[in-house]
Each structure stands twice: as C-alpha cells, then as structure tokens.
Amino acid sequence: MMFLPEDGFPLSEIPGAYAAEIGDTVVVRAGTESLTWTALHRGSNRFARGLTAAGAATDRIVTLLLPNSTDLILTVFACYKAGAIPQVLSPRMTPAELDAILELGDPAVVVTEPGSALIGRAGAVAVDDLGTGQSDGDLEPRVATSWKAPTSGGSTGRPKIILSGRPAVTSGFDREIWGIEAGEQALITAPLHHNAPFATALSTIFLGGSVTLLTRFDAERTLSAIDEYGVNWVYLVPTMMRRITALPDEVRDRYSLASLRSVWHCAEPCPAWLKRRWIEWLGAGRIWELYAGTEAEAGCTLRGDEWLEHVGSVGRVTWGEMRLLDPDGVKITRPDVSGEIYMRVTPGTDATYHYIGAEPTVHDGWSSLGDMGRIDADGYLYLHDRRSDMIIVGGVNVYPAEIEAALVEHEHVLTAVVIGLPDADTGSRLHAIVHTPEAAGVVPDDIRAFLDGRLSPYKLPKSIELVHESLRDAAGKVRRSALRSQRATEPTR
Incomplete structure (x- = not known):
C-alpha cells in the first residue's frame, strides 16, 4: 500500500517519503518539463542548501518570483526543507507593488527568474543558480510555523500578507474542502501566486498525486491535457470556463474527458447561463463551487445539483461559522435579508491566519472580508457585493x-x-x-x-x-x- 501521510507529517519530508516508494512516478508537469518524485526530492535538497546559503532561516519568508514551472515546485519544497515559509508572487508585478510587499514581508531570500532586474539586490538569487554545487543528500526535518504566505491587495491596492495559521505539516483540511483524493491527477490552470491554485496543487502532491501546471491558460489545451494525462480534478475560474464554452463544438467534441471526476471554480462570480451550460455538458455531479477567503475561517461549497435547486447560491457553510449583520451590527435572523457576512472559526479551533500589514475587521469575535449577501430559508448563501464597493446614487x-x-x-x-x-x-x-x-x-x-x-x-x-x-x-x-x-x-x- 502506498505511503499516505497522517495529519501533522512534516511537509519537508513529503518528497522523500514518496520517492522511496514511487520514485520514478511523475509528480509535476509544466510545459515541456516534468519531475519525478526522486528528482523532486533530490533537487529540493540541493535548492534547500542553496536557500540556506543565501540567507534563508527557520520561519523567515522566502519570496518566489517564479511562473508556473517545475522549478517553482522544487523551490517551494526547498523552502519547507530549509524551515522557511514560501511566498509565491507574480513575476509580472510592477516594481512599486513588489517593493511594497517585500517591505512588509522582509523576506530572507528572493528567488527570481534568470536575468531578472532584481539580481544583484541583497538576498536575491536566480533559480538556476540555487542548487549549483550543492549536495542532494538528505536533510534533517524542519517545520516552519506557517506553510504559506499569500498576498492580497484588495480593491484599494494596499497590500497585505495573509500568513497561514497552520504550520508546515499535513492537514486534512484542504483535501476535504476541495474534494481531492489520494493519488489524484490534477490540472491547475491558473498561476500559483493565487492562493487557491497553490493550495490545491500542493494538497494534491501531499497526497501522492500528480499535478499538471499550465504555464499559460489555453482553452483547448485544457481539454487535451485532461485526456492526455487522465486528469480527475480541475481548477478553473469562470473566465476560463467561458473561453472553453466559446470553443467550436467540433473542437470540444474531440475530447472525451472520461477521466474527469470534478471541476471546481471560484474567485469570481459565475454567470447562471455559463454554469447551466457546464452542467448540461458535463453533468451536475462534476461541477463544484467554493466560496471563502484566503483567511479560511469559514467557507461554503456547492455541487451542481444543489445549485440547480438554489440558482445563484454559493452553497451552505461547510466549515467554520457565518452570520449576517445589519448596518447597526445586529444579527440578521430572517431569511433573504441582506447584510454583511461575518465569519469565525469553529469555537475551539486554532486561528487560521495572521495579517502582516493590515488589521481584520472584527465584531464580537467575528471577522468580515467586506462581502454582502443573504441567506435563504434552507441556509444557502447568495453574494451581493463588497461593502466598500457600494455606490450611492x-x-x-x-x-x-x-x-x-x-x-x-x-x-x-x-x-x-x-x-x-x-x-x-x-x-x-x-x-x-x-x-x-x-x-x-x-x-x-x-x-x-x-x-x-x-x-x-x-x-x-x-x-x-x-x-x-x-x-x-x-x-x-x-x-x-x-x-x-x-x-x-x-x-x-
């Protein structure tokens, strides 16, 4: 029976554990490149030593300015092996945006693509140089106090870092909320500098699965990759779903998608006509939606057949707790009355995040991301907008x-x-x-x-x-x- 980590297993030890059993199996593909478990294990050992030599230390952030690639996955696991906290940022960020985030996070090391303008800056190193001359021998296990440090600018453009409250060990949380199974073949169509693609790609790897990363989104390539690699689980956003729908029928019909078990979408509202089209095409049981913040205090999930009975909903609360408050901070108890959505973790549960560069909006122990919505009589949530986006006309x-x-x-x-x-x-x-x-x-x-x-x-x-x-x-x-x-x-x- 293949190794499967129990909750609390160090993320730094994941590559080595699977390499010992399925070392020749491909764990990640990106473009024309791929990595086996053995290559991931040995390569991340070299990279981890390179990070340490560059200044990485336990519980310090290491910023990764890298696109979807095998090098990105190598470097993420190198962070875990060095005891550091990986933070993936877009290589296309403007200098002003990047400087603001680096000032907040004070990363020990910044890993960039070769030829980056950052090379020569203190703490910056090109990914191609990271493992040069380093040993690929095993390292002592290390566990950082946080396993990821995604960023958000929100609608105001003021950046903040959302430091995960979970240490760098395995947890059933992500696989349960996203429905990811052990040994899954997952297709990640969006950049890993977004939280959901990062969390789902890594959760697949933690469970011994294989991840195919698109280096850029292409509608037909998404379908061909599903058939080529026997993909079971796909991450999309509605904009991508629309582009796939816009393909000519004869193009979509070239691909059976027989291996596909579930398609998950989030990050932006999905028009009702588009969701119906996908349900009609692939079946209601394959289409899933998730609503939550990167903070992950609480969230909703929704399968396609539920959506057909509650059109426009983002689902019922799956983890944590949610409530609606009126403008005076009074809890709304009647169905279908709009209010501001407040969340909290299930009482007795550890905090799921910590902000760097911001303070949460809190009311009596419940926090708000600024979203407005209503809850129907069956407990299904419908989103309206963000409070700060409201326009008075x-x-x-x-x-x-x-x-x-x-x-x-x-x-x-x-x-x-x-x-x-x-x-x-x-x-x-x-x-x-x-x-x-x-x-x-x-x-x-x-x-x-x-x-x-x-x-x-x-x-x-x-x-x-x-x-x-x-x-x-x-x-x-x-x-x-x-x-x-x-x-x-x-x-x-």
Missing part, C-alpha cells in the same frame, strides 16, 4: 456586483466592472467598463439593449465604456480605485 444604495452579473450574461462580455463617477445631480453616476473581444464588434447600444428589462432603471449604467484588454492586473485583481481615479475627470462616454 441619489441617496439609493447600489451594489455593482448585481449589475456586473447582468453584464457578463452577455455572450461577448468577458469581464465587467461598474464604478461610481462624480455627478452634479445625483452625487454619483454608474459607469460600466466592459471587456469584450474586439472581433465581436459590440457597441455600447448593444449592451444597453441587453440590460433593458434585466435591471431596474436606477441600476442601469449611465455610461458604458468598451475595452479590449483585461480589467485584471498581474495578480488577477480588479483595482476599482485605480479604474475610478483614471476616469474621474474624463467626460461621460
């Missing part, structure tokens, strides 16, 4: 998420962001920034006609701006404040 509270959800129902709308711009009459007016493919030939009047009848008149955008480039930055975030400031003095469109 003529004294009426308007939540952009509802308008954005209506906009992305249009078959040619990839992303939409609704912001409030100054208006002499109503204080603010609704301005929609809509990302469409240039080839689609969409014009603002097409969007207005599409929204007519879908939204109340006061929720209709007064101006519509069409763009043909992504509205998300390198970290995958929508920076509303930046979009607003860029347009605050521009004329109505």
